[in-house]
Amino acid sequence: xxxxxxxxxxxxxxxxxxxxxxxxxxxxxxxxxxxxxxxxxxxxxxxxxxxxxxxxxxxxxxxxxxxxxxxxxxxxxxxxxxxxxxxx
Numbered sequence: 254x255x256x257x258x259x260x261x262x263x264x265x266x267x268x269x270x271x272x273x274x275x276x277x278x279x280x281x282x283x284x285x286x287x288x289x290x291x292x293x294x295x296x297x298x299x300x301x302x303x304x305x306x307x308x309x310x311x312x313x314x315x316x317x318x319x320x321x322x323x324x325x326x327x328x329x330x331x332x333x334x335x336x337x338x339x340x341x
Contacts, residue, residue: 284312
């Protein structure tokens with residue numbers, strides 16, 4: 254299975270966990286996912302009143318400079334961990 258196919262499979266599977274992962278785990282998954290799919294962040298930082306948007310922006314921005322393959326690999330590892338921890 255290619256890295257891209259494995260990434261897509263885990264991106265789908267991680268949505269099916271029985272228990273919701275922690276906010277930090279979700280932010281980490283989001284940051285790796287966006288870096289893998291889009292690349293470096295390309296949007297402006299949300300205002301200070303948008304706490305959720307700011308947290309997501311920070312999670313993605315913290316991956317800046319990471320290659321798409323490295324982001325996919327990190328996402329897959331974290332998704333596997335979440336699936337094992339929370340079950341499907």
